[in-house]
Amino acid sequence: MEAVQSPIIPVVGELIKNNPGTISLGQGVVAYAPPPEAIEILSKFLAEPTNHLYKAVEGIPPLLTAITEKLQTFNSIEINTDNCIVVTAGSNMGFLNAILAITNIGDEIILNTPYYFNHEMAITMAGCHPVLVGTDESYQLRPDAIAQAITPKTKAIVTISPNNPTGVVYSQAALQAVNQICRDRGIYHISDEAYEYFTYNGVKHTSPSAFPNSSEYTISLYSLSKAYGFASWRIGYMVIPKHLFVAVKKVQDTNVICPPVVSQYAALGALQAKPDYLRNNITAIAQVRELVIDSLQSLEGLCKIAAADGAFYFFLKVNTELEAFELVKRLIEEHQVAVIPGTTFGMHQGCYLRVAYGALQKQTAKEGIERLVRGLQKIVNS
Secondary structure (H helix, E strand, O other): OOOOOOOHHHHHHHHHHOOOOOEEOOOOOOOOOOOHHHHHOHHHHHHOHHHHOOOOOOOOHHHHHHHHHHHHHHHOOOOOOOEEEEEEOOHHHHHHHHHHHHOOOOOEEEEEEOOOHHHHHHHHHOOOEEEEEEOOOOOOOOHHHHHHOOOOOEEEEEEEOOOOOOOOOOOHHHHHHHHHHHHHHOOEEEEEOOOOOOEOOOOOOOOHHHOOOOOOOEEEEEEOOOOOOOHHHOOEEEEEEHHHHHHHHHHHHHHOOOOOHHHHHHHHHHOOOOHHHHHHHHHHHHHHHHHHHHHHHHHEOOEEEOOOOEOOEEEEEEOOOOOHHHHHHHHHHHHOEEOEEHHHHOOOOOEEEEEEOOOOOHHHHHHHHHHHHHHHHHHHHO
């Protein structure tokens, strides 16, 4: 455990608490509440006394049915004899389930940098080794470099699209190239799709589990935390090869026994929400995104900001000799705006910041970004 990095969000949270009035562009959550359908269905949970007992490790049947339909309509993934669904207490649990199910101690998992910090932490906790492969200047995948990083110890390649922390969306061609590498080398493709609904400018989300004949080596992870305002309810799910079902159930039964049943009911209600729930909320985030883009343009020369057509993040490379956490600390203490340092995501060469805008209403986001711009201009130019 000493080798595992400490989560940065609570550290930044403490700084925010000590500097009242700080606007947080830190944590990756949305501002809006769950749909009413998620709350209304809870009376059904409460009406059945047996719901207070343990339920199936892999999830309650009505939710599995609803997820099957969602996967077919939105992701073009068919649940068949080669794959299956396991409901999890969030997609972080799904990732840890997968790592523990497919690895031996000392095995390697390929992460593309910048990586999602909880992935790197889970791999290290499992006694395995993250192998880091840099993305290109636009934070897009480099399939050739990924292929070259594979060794006899490699068990999986992880992709996150839309991406946390960069907001980029990987092309279908790039994801297919990685998926083909996994097929050819006999390893798994772990695809984290927590931000699947958050794409802009007509960009489409691609699910590798939808590729023909990919079921036996593709593991896909999903979450209700973001799209349905469900962060604390802790519900996600995974689509896994059928041959991993017993191993994943062993992990999940040991860790949580079954996902919280009350949250599974809420998830079942959420998946029945009217289409305009997601559409309207994501449209509102897209409008905030435009405000952020407009404000960030004035940082040209001070920062490099890659185009990002997904999630609700921008990843800034700041032209400064300052260490990233020191810059974050000064932005909070001197300018009352919080972001997350890039070191958390494995970016140690240079000064990087993750800016999250999903949790804020328009006016607050505008003020927060303006504080960030003023702060960077003053600190970097001083």
